[in-house]
Amino acid sequence: xxxxxxxxxxxxxxxxxxxxxxxxxxxxxxxxxxxxxxxxxxxxxxxxxxxxxxxxxxxxxxxxxxxxxxxxxxxxxxxxxxxxxxxxxxxxxxxxxxxxxxxxxxxxxxxxxxxxxxxxxxxxxxxxxxxxxxxxxxxxxxxxxxxxxxxxxxxxxxxxxxxxxxxxxxxxxxxxxxxxxxxxxxxxxxxxxxxxxxxxxxxxxxxxxxxxxxxxxxxxxxxxxxxxxxxxxxxxxxxxxxxxxxxxxxxxxxxxxxxxxxxxxxxxxxxxxxxxxxxxxxxxx
Amino acid sequence: xxxxxxxxxxxxxxxxxxxxxxxxxxxxxxxxxxxxxxxxxxxxxxxxxxxxxxxxxxxxxxxxxxxxxxxxxxxxxxxxxxxxxxxxxxxxxxxxxxxxxxxxxxxxxxxxxxxxxxxxxxxxxxxxxxxxxxxxxxxxxxxxxxxxxxxxxxxxxxxxxxxxxxxxxxxxxxxxxxxxxxxxxxxxxxxxxxxxxxxxxxxxxxxxxxxxxxxxxxxx
Amino acid sequence: xxxxxxxxxxxxxxxxxxxxxxxxxxxxxxxxxxxxxxxxxxxxxxxxxxxxxxxxxxxxxxxxxxxxxxxxxxxxxxxxxxxxxxxxxxxxxxxxxxxxxxxxxxxxxxxxxxxxxxxxxxxxxxxxxxxxxxxxxxxxxxxxxxxxxxxxxxxxxxxxxxxxxxxxxxxxxxxxxxxxxxxxxxxxxxxxxxxxxxxxxxxxxxxxxxxxxxxxx
Ligand SMILES: Nc1ncnc2c1ncn2[C@@H]1O[C@H](COP(=O)(O)OP(=O)(O)OP(=O)(O)O)[C@@H](O)[C@H]1O
Ligand SMILES: [Mg+2]
Numbered sequence: 126x127x128x129x130x131x132x133x134x135x136x137x138x139x140x141x142x143x144x145x146x147x148x149x150x151x152x153x154x155x156x157x158x159x160x161x162x163x164x165x166x167x168x169x170x171x172x173x174x175x176x177x178x179x180x181x182x183x184x185x186x187x188x189x190x191x192x193x194x195x196x197x198x199x200x201x202x203x204x205x206x207x208x209x210x211x212x213x214x215x216x217x218x219x220x221x222x223x224x225x226x227x228x229x230x231x232x233x234x235x236x237x238x239x240x241x242x243x244x245x246x247x248x249x250x251x252x253x254x255x256x257x258x259x260x261x262x263x264x265x266x267x268x269x270x271x272x273x274x275x276x277x278x279x280x281x282x283x284x285x286x287x288x289x290x291x292x293x294x295x296x297x298x299x300x301x302x303x304x305x306x307x308x309x310x311x312x313x314x315x316x317x318x319x320x321x322x323x324x325x326x327x328x329x330x331x332x333x334x335x336x337x338x339x340x341x342x343x344x345x346x347x348x349x350x351x352x353x354x355x356x357x358x359x360x361x362x363x364x365x366x367x368x369x370x371x372x373x374x375x376x377x378x379x380x381x382x383x384x385x386x387x388x389x390x391x392x393x394x395x396x397x398x399x400x401x402x403x404x405x406x407x408x409x410x
Numbered sequence: 411x412x413x414x415x416x417x418x419x420x421x422x423x424x425x426x427x428x429x430x431x432x433x434x435x436x437x438x439x440x441x442x443x444x445x446x447x448x449x450x451x452x453x454x455x456x457x458x459x460x461x462x463x464x465x466x467x468x469x470x471x472x473x474x475x476x477x478x479x480x481x482x483x484x485x486x487x488x489x490x491x492x493x494x495x496x497x498x499x500x501x502x503x504x505x506x507x508x509x510x511x512x513x514x515x516x517x518x519x520x521x522x523x524x525x526x527x528x529x530x531x532x533x534x535x536x537x538x539x540x541x542x543x544x545x546x547x548x549x550x551x552x553x554x555x556x557x558x559x560x561x562x563x564x565x566x567x568x569x570x571x572x573x574x575x576x577x578x579x580x581x582x583x584x585x586x587x588x589x590x591x592x593x594x595x596x597x598x599x600x601x602x603x604x605x606x607x608x609x610x611x612x613x614x615x616x617x618x619x620x621x622x623x624x625x626x627x628x629x630x
Numbered sequence: 631x632x633x634x635x636x637x638x639x640x641x642x643x644x645x646x647x648x649x650x651x652x653x654x655x656x657x658x659x660x661x662x663x664x665x666x667x668x669x670x671x672x673x674x675x676x677x678x679x680x681x682x683x684x685x686x687x688x689x690x691x692x693x694x695x696x697x698x699x700x701x702x703x704x705x706x707x708x709x710x711x712x713x714x715x716x717x718x719x720x721x722x723x724x725x726x727x728x729x730x731x732x733x734x735x736x737x738x739x740x741x742x743x744x745x746x747x748x749x750x751x752x753x754x755x756x757x758x759x760x761x762x763x764x765x766x767x768x769x770x771x772x773x774x775x776x777x778x779x780x781x782x783x784x785x786x787x788x789x790x791x792x793x794x795x796x797x798x799x800x801x802x803x804x805x806x807x808x809x810x811x812x813x814x815x816x817x818x819x820x821x822x823x824x825x826x827x828x829x830x831x832x833x834x835x836x837x838x839x840x841x842x843x844x845x846x847x
Contacts, residue, residue: 176535201537211532215550215627224536257627273536414701480776481820483783485794486813489801493809569691576787577801586693590788599701602694613689617682 126152127173127281127313132182134168134338142168143338145182150330152187152280155307155314157324159361160334166317169338170283173315174203186281201225204274204282204312208289210266212258218244218269219254225277236276243272248302264295271303275310284316288323300326321362325350333358417599426600431584433604439580440608443499443571447506448564455511459518459559463552464544472515479512484570492577502574509570510563517559521552554623561616568609582608633807641796645815648792652782653823655714656775659721664767666722667729668755681727688723692716692784713785720781721774728770732763761835768831772824779820783812793819 127150134143143165150156158166171177172184175196183190191199212221222240227233241254247268258266267287274282288296300323307314318324324331325346333341333349335357342354350369353359363369366386373381373394381394420426427434462468487508491501525548533547549556575583582605589598634641670680695716697707705712736759744754783794793812800808 174535176531197537197539199537200535205532205535207528207532207535209528211528211535213529213533213547214526224538228537228542259627477776478817480773481780481817483780483794483797483813483816485783485786485797486809486816489797490806490809490813492801493804493806565689565691569693572691572693573784573787583693586697587787590697598697602697605694606690606698609689609691610686613686 126150126187127315128185128188129169129172130183130185132169132172132179132184134165134172134177135180141337143172143179146338146340147182148332148340148343150313150315152313153311154329155316155327156330156332157328158315158317158332158334159319159321159324159328161319161336161361164334164336165338166319166334167285170285170315170317173281173283174200174205176200201228201277202279202281204276204279206267206270206274206282206284206287208286210258210270212266212269212273214258216257217254218249218256218258218261221258221269222272222276224273229277231277239276240272243275244269246275246306247272263291264299267291267299268302271306275312280313282312282314284314286317286319289318289320296323303327333361413595413599416596417603420596420600421603433582433585433601436580436582436584436601437604437608440568440571440582440605443502443506443574443579443581444564444567444612447503447510447567447571448560450503451507451510451514451563452560454507455514455563456518456556459515459556460522460544460549462515463519463522464540464548469519472519476512476516479509482509484509484566485573485576488570488573488577497578499574499579501577502571502579506567506570509566513563513566514559517562518552518556521555521559522548523552524555525551554620557616557620557623561613561620564612564616565609568605568612572605631807633805634811637808637811641793641811641815644791644793644795645819648779648782648794648816648819651710651713651785651790651792652717652775652779655717655721656771656778658714658718659725659774659778660767660771662718663722663725663729663770666726667731668733668759670726671730671733677730681730684723684726686723687719692720692781693787695719696785696788708789710790713782713790717778717781721778724777725770725774728773729763729767732766732770733759735766736762764831764835768827768835772827775823775827776820779823780816783816 129146129148129150132143132146133141135141146165146169148156158169160166168177172179173186173191175191175194178192183192185191212218213224216224219237219240222243223231223233223236226236226239231239241251244251244254249265249268249272253261253265258269261269267290270287274284288299291299304327316324316327328346330343331346331349332343335341341361342349342358344352349358349362350364353362353364356365359365368385370386371383371391372386373383376382376393382390383392383394384390421433426432429435459472462472484505488502488505491504491508495501495504522544529551530543530547533543538546571581572583572586574581575587582601585597585601586605589595589601666684670677670684673680696713699705699716699719700707700709700712703712703715705715740758740762741754744758745751749757782792783797786792786794786798793816796808796812796815800806800812
């Protein structure tokens with residue numbers, strides 16, 4: 126469990142990035158911090174591994190305040206993935222992944238073996254191990270970034286817009302892979318994004334932020350969509366524009382087609398168990 | 411052109427190289443001064459430059475002083491040191507270090523600064539200590555620029571070492587000034603050619619080293 | 631201070647000598663480097679070898695060059711022209727690379743756009759490329775001027791009059807203030823010329839006010 130307890134961050138230049146922010150992140154779940162650019166997401170994330178020190182308030186991991194732990198050691202126990210993979214360009218893929226185990230004193234051979242296991246876990250072909258980061262595609266680099274963060278089996282994974290810089294197709298692929306991994310690994314993940322689809326796809330809990338790190342709403346994806354707290358959240362989720370105002374219309378040959386506000390099709394409706402739904406009202410949701 | 415032929419003849423004759431005042435000893439002295447000066451100034455300047463690049467502290471001062479150092483006249487420094495500490499190796503050594511330090515500092519901090527901040531940031535996030543970040547990320551990735559600073563300093567010292575003889579030390583400046591004083595054109599010219607050859611050879615070594623570094627992925 | 635006051639006329643006349651040696655060399659290096667740099671930038675695969683060998687010139691220590699050069703150009707060792715040519719070569723070694731990089735940084739798009747709106751290539755060079763490369767050229771020029779002004783003094787050991795003469799005289803007669811005055815005047819001269827260049831840069835490139843101040847540092 127990670128707790129943000131009334132944290133505030135004012136940078137030396139006077140910018141207050143986060144003001145009096147509190148949040149509890151339950152263990153073994155994915156919490157998404159969702160907000161537009163500059164609202165303090167990265168600042169919050171970095172408070173967890175002490176890349177940023179709060180001006181006031183504290184962050185606790187399992188009840189213990191992080192400020193009591195030496196930053197370097199703390200960071201080695203927490204996985205971190207960032208938008209631009211930040212891989213070391215002069216180290217081979219396998220050595221990049223093995224970074225933290227090596228720092229923690231694992232022998233070179235064992236660390237590399239571990240790295241190869243992780244490459245398999247994130248669907249990277251073994252022959253990529255000896256390549257340099259510049260010889261990989263953007264999507265592959267992000268996979269390496271994820272593998273590196275997982276290398277020493279941390280309990281906590283911090284992800285700062287990890288899929289923000291790859292093309293939409295690869296992004297969806299990486300998201301579903303992360304979901305599969307999470308079923309298997311059950312890490313405590315804090316995931317930062319400004320992409321609402323990504324948030325809905327990955328979050329067990331979503332925190333919608335206004336500027337200054339102010340919480341607009343906390344809830345499950347479903348709660349957010351069904352009961353947006355206010356106009357800001359509703360606008361942020363796109364509930365007010367046509368994209369998420371969906372309608373069901375009868376499908377030729379039975380069943381229902383879902384269309385958006387402008388009448389463009391976005392999908393088909395099936396019941397929870399795969400059967401046809403009883404009777405959605407043809408107009409409005 | 412006859413001067414040139416005579417000079418070449420002088421350089422190529424065995425007796426010019428032999429003996430305690432011969433070209434062999436003078437070249438060795440020249441290289442020895444250069445090496446000593448580089449070791450001394452690197453020991454001072456490299457840590458300073460790396461710390462400035464790593465922390466960003468003292469940068470304005472470093473920029474200012476390296477700019478000012480470029481304006482310092484070599485001959486002025488070496489003669490001033492000569493009057494201050496007397497004839498011998500100490501005076502030129504002081505001048506060498508004064509002239510070499512700014513180039514090495516400038517190379518070191520610009521090398522560290524040129525490293526992609528995102529890579530450094532990621533390294534910190536993985537839990538590398540500041541020292542590990544410096545040694546395993548910033549220094550290797552900035553190596554070309556760091557070495558570029560040392561190269562500049564080396565050229566400067568080799569040139570200045572020629573002036574060392576003017577304040578009573580050895581080196582290839584010795585036959586050069588001797589020839590100058592005695593109107594012995596062959597000697598003066600010959601010694602000049604040897605200095606030029608030494609400088610170009612040493613620089614070629616640096617160029618080769620930098621070229622090898624360029625092949626290593628990610629190195630700036 | 632007393633020494634400097636007593637010898638003020640001599641210091642001033644040596645300063646003039648110093649400028650007469652260094653300024654022509656800086657100007658010549660700059661003017662020659664423009665076409666050379668522009669051509670070098672367009673040489674494709676030959677670019678690096680060419681710039682590399684120009685750079686190698688910089689590796690040559692100044693004193694030996696002052697001595698060797700007369701054989702090649704037929705002057706005397708103590709000729710002012712000899713010193714000026716040598717300093718021009720050093721300036722070129724630095725400036726050709728700066729000029730090539732400066733022109734290289736002007737994007738091909740901008741250049742083509744100028745030609746596309748109907749400017750001649752020469753016109754495009756004068757009105758588009760040169761102004762855009764201006765700030766980087768100025769930065770290179772400033773480095774050349776500072777290092778040339780400090781290099782001149784070495785020629786004093788050959789008997790060419792410049793501020794360097796204050797070093798040789800001072801050393802031979804054991805007058806520390808003479809050497810100190812020479813160092814101070816050389817640095818002062820370098821700074822004044824540098825400020826003048828920055829000022830000229832602002833006059834010539836009024837749109838570049840802020841960048842020009844930072845360039846070359
Ligand atoms: N080191 C810093 N010094 C000063 N201000 C900063 C610093 N880092 C961030 N800020 C400011 O704090 C605010 C929040 O920044 P932060 O990086 O946390 O936002 P973010 O939500 O991650 O934005 P993005 O989506 O663009 O990554 C911004 O206004 C930013 O300009
Ligand atoms: Mg951010």
